[in-house]
Amino acid sequence: MKLLFIGGTGLISQAVSRLVISQGHELYLFNRGRRQDFVPEGAKVIEGDIRDAASAAEALRGHEWDAVVDWIVFTPDQARADIELFRDRTKQYVFISSASAYQKPLRHYIITESTPLENPYWQYSRDKIACEKLLMDEHKASGFPVTIVRPSYTYGDTMIPAAINSWEKPWSIVDRMRRGKPVIVHGDGTSLWTMTHNTDFAVGFAGLLGRPEAIGEAYHITSDEVLTWNQIYEAIGRAAGIEPKLVHIASDFIISHWPDMEGGLLGDKAVSAVFDNSKIRALVPDFKPKVPFAEGIRKTIAWFEAAPERCAVDEEWNARCDRLIEAHERARTAAGG
Template identity: 30%
Template sequence: MTTSRRQFLQFSLAAAALTACGTGMKATSGGGAPASKKHILVLGGTGFLGPAFVTAAQARGHTLTLFNRGKTRPELFPDVEKLHGDRDPLKGEGLKALEGRSFDAVLDTSGYYPRMVRASAELLAPHVGQYIFISSVSAYSKNDTPDADENAETATLADPTVETMGKNFENYGGLKRACEQATEKALGGRATVVRPGYIVGPEDRTDRYVYFPLRYDKGGEMLAPGSPEDPLQIIDVRDLAEWLVLLVERNTTGTFNAVGPEKPWTMGEMFAACKEVTGKDTKLTWVPGEFLLKNGEDGEGALPIWAPAFGAYAGMHRRSNARAVKAGLRFRSPVVTTRDALAWFQSLPEERRNQLRAGLPAEREAQLLSLWAQAQGNKQG
């Protein structure tokens, strides 16, 4: 299993700045009702996190402007100002639509390549009060240390000019880190860097988390990866979005791991949530991580979100979220997230429900369960 595959957290789906800028935070207003209404620019805004943020910000009375190519779900938010262009200043009109515009804050949900993030950050820096960049915990170079905080070692790029993720997304973490640096250089102390882990909940089109309650709901014997004690970190997209609005309202800057729940959670507790939500009593067969690795399952894709809880991945689902919690990040019950994610998926058209994008195919699950049973039989024999 390659580190890059494990690190790649698409749609963060979900989400680091220079270590020096991550030593603290600044807050200039309190909680409750917003001290003043903000005009917020969202770079993106129609994918997964973007719409959740727009909805949360509108509920708080803020004004939104979206900048994107107008290709992904353009029908969303008909009452919101939309500017069209390209993150790449060398393509089409590029960032021209943003020239001369001023905003109280910017939320960058669509930055993946430092050249493009640098272009938007430098253009907007003189005209915005705060720039929030959505990065990823993949910006860290290692996952082997439990409870590592925002000061942990970050990833680097062998070629700082690269503009491809790589065949196995090996460049993803380094690119996110370089984007953080571009943001910090342009905005200085007005930058906020948010590093989410796995962003889940309604509208998560990767199907990574919803696979588990869906499979549990089918009943029968189910392969449960690892052990009940294996740690699991997720964050509901709605919790992340609401917190991002709070960061804007308080003008909070710094670097934050946006991972949850607040207290450590486990695979066993996740399956307990599946049982509570579905009402089923599916038989779980726990298959150790060592056995799964030996048989070609590293948890990426076929066994989504789960990671081996040892060795190079001992800290994968054990990042510290203390700084984010101190800055106001709050979490709804994972049971609620599980319930709502499942309800959302079950509301989709039948054709889409029949095309699950993550999880073990039934044949592969049966094969692994058979192999595990044979291994156990051989031990007993």
């Protein structure tokens, strides 16, 4: 197939890009050319900015695609621009939504694609829901060939996944563990979560491309392994050669001091998430997640340690953690805890 990925070098998309190249597809990446290290051999790069509609249309003029995947659509306006740009130019358009769009709080802890979409805590998720509605309405009205994919927490070499970590400098949590400093776990650490390695995600995702049965449908693609957050943090520590010191702080207390965490906690990671992958597996029988978190996080730690410059530490985030832990201890002492 002739494929176009808008982006294609990010945390999730880089694994899909590598896989579709290995499968023999012709892959074009349309992006700003800022992550050349993650462009797989064999991909053709068209440099440009998808947010500049006129220049994007000119850069892509003359092309038609078997599938277009826009990895960086976050708002309805961006989705609407893609509809206009790719209408009649692709047999399939894949929108990357988010599993955080599912109902919060859940009425049932097992999530299927028919679980309602409703997130009162996170604007990011509400925007994804609005994009889904816009695209599905367009599919019903004009036949726009949309497929919706909802990743959950997906990681790879470049991400040390934790509910509370520095996004810009993810090595920070490992550095904190190795220095013997406590790391914050929301709640009591026993809520359930699903971590998905990007190579496992890629198998399910690639299997949707070019499939007429996937048009007008939504799929989540996640691991089948279910872990508690305590187990996740302990696995990160073991991969780093340390037994981490965990301090458990209620999500509400965290948010009272860090309001910017409301979406990521109450709108996502503070809620148990167990996914039924029957729908993706029925269409893509090859989707059989193979990378347990303990193995995947060891590979991630090794990737960071292979180049010291990757192991940058976010000292501002560190100080923020220290202040939150101190505030929590003061509150416990005042309450006689």
